[in-house]
Amino acid sequence: MGVQEIKTAIAKLSTEQLVELSTWLEEYQASVWEQQIEDDLEEGRLDRIIAEVDAEYMATKTTTLEIPYDVLHSTRMTSQELKQELALSLYQREKLSFGKAREMLGLDAWTFQQLLGSRGISVHYDVADYEEDLATLQEMGRL
Numbered sequence: 001m002g003v004q005e006i007k008t009a010i011a012k013l014s015t016e017q018l019v020e021l022s023t024w025l026e027e028y029q030a031s032v033w034e035q036q037i038e039d040d041l042e043e044g045r046l047d048r049i050i051a052e053v054d055a056e057y058m059a060t061k062t063t064t065l066e067i068p069y070d071v072l073h074s075t076r077m078t079s080q081e082l083k084q085e086l087a088l089s090l091y092q093r094e095k096l097s098f099g100k101a102r103e104m105l106g107l108d109a110w111t112f113q114q115l116l117g118s119r120g121i122s123v124h125y126d127v128a129d130y131e132e133d134l135a136t137l138q139e140m141g142r143l
Contacts, residue, residue, distance in 0.1 A: 084115075092121050 013021060040046050067082070075082060084105055091101035102112035116123060137143045 088115070088119060088121060091116075091124075094124060098124065 010018070010021065037046075067079075072079060072082060077085070087096065087101045087104045090096040091098065096104070098109075098112070102109060105112065105115075107115065113123060134143070
C-alpha cells in the first residue's frame with residue numbers, strides 16, 4: 001500500500017477512528033524515537049554530547065552556603081566580599097587551586113593575581129610547576 005492510498009483511507013475515517021489512529025501514531029513515533037536513542041547510546045554515538053552536557057552542568061553547578069544575616073552584618077561585608085575572603089583563604093591554605101579560586105570569584109587570571117599581590121599572598125608555583133611548564137613550552141616549540 002502506497003502513501004497516497006493510506007492518505008485516501010485516512011480521509012474516510014470517522015472522527016473517533018481518526019483520534020484512535022492519531023493516538024496510535026504518536027505512540028508509535030515515540031517508540032521509534034526511543035529505540036533510536038537506545039541504539040545511539042549503545043553504539044556510543046551520543047558519548048561526546050553527553051560528556052559536553054555533563055561538563056557544562058558541572059561548570060555551572062553551584063551550592064548555597066547559608067550564613068545568618070546577623071553574622072554577615074557583623075562582618076561589615078557584603079556577601080560578595082565574604083565570598084572573596086573565603087576564596088582567598090582557601091587558596092592561601094592550599095585547599096583551592098589558583099584556577100578554582102579565581103573561578104569561584106569569576107575573575108580572569110591577571111585580575112586574580114593582582115588581588116593576591118594586593119593582599120601579599122604568594123602564587124603557589126614551585127620548581128615542579130616550573131619544570132612542567134618548561135617541558136610544555138619545549139613540546140610546543142616555543143623554546
